[in-house]
Amino acid sequence: MKWVLLGIMVAATTVGEVLQARGMRRHGEIRDFRPGAIGRAVLRLARNGWVVASVAAMAVSFFAYLGLLTVSELSFAVPASAATYAFETVLAKYVLDERVNGLRWAGATLVVCGVALVSL
């Protein structure tokens, strides 16, 4: 059960966060942080298909995470979810066309190794 919930959570998080990054970049840089402007931005984002799909995927991920927390410890659940870092960095390069240079690959690799050490 633990591994099924973890699998669902990792898949949903990866899809959700890549869609979210695509949707927000399409929206453009948020410059105005006053409440009215934030409200207008939220209304605009509610019509952004990428963002709506990402929120749906993140909701699946959230409930899988709640289930995971009941059957496992926080110190397993949180680090194990870092598997998404590896998948998302690859997708950032090939799907989002980001320039992932050597430093970023090295950084993501160090983070995944570090999280593994902390959780094992």
Added chain:
Amino acid sequence: MTVTATVEEAGRAHKERARLRWKTWICVVVVVLSNVFGNFLLKWGMPRELPGALDYVAVLFRPVVALGVLLLILWLGSRMALLSWADLSYVLPVTAIGYVLVAIAGRVLLHEQITAQRWAGIALIMLGVALVSVGTAPQTARPKTGQAGIG
């Protein structure tokens, strides 16, 4: 004339990069803190088991869990704002500093023991965060916005 214009343009580009870096740092702090405390409260308020589907909804009305959820909503919003200008491959490693803060909070607030292996893991994460945050700019590609895009 053209030299002055070029110098002015370079100055503007420099100011723009500095502005983006500051804004990115402030946003990263909000993203990390809301995530760390949101997750902590969620686990703190969670019962031992959730037997039925309805219990998943009922648990959201416990005060501690509700506060955790509010913080996670702030996390989602601030992360979306951050991603509106910063690369995903930048945001991912930089916000991983949260794993370090969770371990330190466990030691300071809950008096948990941190083994040598965990300290080594924490050091690796911090090194990864430092490499990406200091060594690369938050944004690599020009943003494709609004009408220019397909969707």
